[in-house]
Amino acid sequence: MIIPFLVIGIIIACTILISAYRMIFGPGTFNRIAAANVIGTKAIVLLIIVGYIIERPHFVDIALMYAVLSFVGTIIFAKYLERGELCSP
Amino acid sequence: MLTVDIVAIGLMAVGAFVMLTGMLNIMKFRDFYIGIAGITFIIGVILAVALGRRGIVDTLAVLFLAAGAFFIITGVIGLLKFPDFYTRLHATGKCDTVGQIFIVVGCMIYSGLSLISVKLFFVAAFYLLAYPSATHAIMKAAYATGLKPWKKGDPRM
Numbered sequence: 001m002i003i004p005f006l007v008i009g010i011i012i013a014c015t016i017l018i019s020a021y022r023m024i025f026g027p028g029t030f031n032r033i034a035a036a037n038v039i040g041t042k043a044i045v046l047l048i049i050v051g052y053i054i055e056r057p058h059f060v061d062i063a064l065m066y067a068v069l070s071f072v073g074t075i076i077f078a079k080y081l082e083r084g085e086l087c088s089p
Numbered sequence: 090m091l092t093v094d095i096v097a098i099g100l101m102a103v104g105a106f107v108m109l110t111g112m113l114n115i116m117k118f119r120d121f122y123i124g125i126a127g128i129t130f131i132i133g134v135i136l137a138v139a140l141g142r143r144g145i146v147d148t149l150a151v152l153f154l155a156a157g158a159f160f161i162i163t164g165v166i167g168l169l170k171f172p173d174f175y176t177r178l179h180a181t182g183k184c185d186t187v188g189q190i191f192i193v194v195g196c197m198i199y200s201g202l203s204l205i206s207v208k209l210f211f212v213a214a215f216y217l218l219a220y221p222s223a224t225h226a227i228m229k230a231a232y233a234t235g236l237k238p239w240k241k242g243d244p245r246m
Contacts, residue, residue, distance in 0.1 A: 004151045015165040030231045045189045060208040071219040082230035
């Protein structure tokens with residue numbers, strides 16, 4: 001049963017390409033950050049699906065790690081854009 | 090083992106039907122019945138997974154994966170076509186959360202009762218916490234820096 005995972009993986013890759021359009025041409029900074037957030041969260045699911053395609057589902061560990069890093073990156077970027085500085089005294 | 094199949098499929102069908110009618114508000118069900126229907130559906134899934142009926146399990150996994158793909162495609166169309174930053178995040182913030190949790194749950198059902206399933210559950214739980222709060226943080230930052238919302242008649246931003 002590899003075919004359904006293959007189809008879902010191709011669909012997620014196409015949606016990542018479509019989001020990359022919004023990240024490159026999107027007007028303003030916030031559209032680009034939103035598209036980068038979308039791409040980062042789709043990459044988690046794509047990692048899990050690739051792990052099932054090559055029959056090595058232990059890729060889930062990497063996916064969990066990447067989820068934490070992506071979330072922290074998005075939060076830090078939003079905080080920096082809101083306040084103009086990272087560390088406020 | 091045929092009776093086990095029939096019992097599992099019957100439990101899932103009854104649970105799904107009652108949940109759908111409760112969500113669509115066709116009959117005047119209360120939240121209590123929707124909760125009972127959800128527990129019935131989950132009991133059917135666990136019965137099919139624990140007894141190792143590969144036909145039912147594979148079909149359920151494919152159904153969940155297809156539902157996740159539908160929601161993800163809807164969210165990306167919203168990200169591409171909506172006229173404003175806030176409406177774009179309104180589309181992706183909900184559809185992506187639901188769709189990717191559906192895909193992770195499909196992989197959980199496919200894996201059965203194992204350690205990988207537990208790790209996938211942690212991924213889904215973290216996802217349910219993290220992604221809406223990240224969306225909220227970006228939107229709050231945009232509103233604080235003075236990005237105007239789109240009104241009808243304005244050009245696309």
